[in-house]
Amino acid sequence: MKLSPEQHRYRDKLREDLHFSATLRGQRYQFHTTWGLFSPKGVDEGSQLLLDHLEIRRDERAVDLGCGYGPLGLAIAREAPEGYCALVDKDFVAVEYSRINAELNGIPNTEIFLSNGFSHVDQRPLSLAVSNLPAKTGKELYYLYFYDALNRLEPGGRFYVVVINGLRKFIARAFTEVFGNHKKLKQGKTYTVAVARIEKNTH
Secondary structure, eight states: OOOOHHHHHHHHHHHSOEEEEEEETTEEEEEEEOBTBSSTTSOOHHHHHHHHTOOOOTTOEEEEETOTTSHHHHHHHHTOTTSEEEEEESOHHHHHHHHHHHHHTTOOSEEEEEOSTTTTOOSOOEEEEEEEOOTTSOHHHHHHHHHHHHHHEEEEEEEEEEEEGGGHHHHHHHHHHHHSOOEEEEEOSSEEEEEEEOOTTOO
16 A cells, blocks of 8 residues: 555655754753654753753763763763763664764764663773663663662762652662662652762772
8 A cells, every 4th residue: 555645745754853952051952853762852851850960070981871862961071071971872763863963063072882771881981870761661770770880880980860750769779779878869840860979988
């Protein structure tokens, strides 16, 4: 069965990139996205909340786990000109658009590649990890992220996450269990931002 001309036009329009601009931490960014990526028409509320409560040092050596089209990792890299941010995602489309957006916004101190969490991140030194944790992923994946972060972040390193409010108590328990500490930075109407720090005696 063939598509009608109208169906052809609609399908082709759906294939076109989406474009929008956003202000993150007081700086303007341009983003190209596509249907199928998370929050393709604008930076989501959770990512905005995390960025509003994130400490970024100029020499940060960071990783953005599940980067999507790149808002968290690119904002970190731009504010860490003496460091870098690795943006990783298990979705090749997300990796492709993160690369497009890094170039579009002139942010060279990034590495962007396929990885399921830390699975393909080499043994580079890391001082910061961030993740907008997906709500519908099993808690087993969260624990993989947490234990890998504990193993990979340097003493004094920080792991920031944003989750839907329904997961905030789980995050508090899991962070305390894995890292030995937990701090809730902000609870909004829908999302909560929390951080764990790597104690110097955990390695």
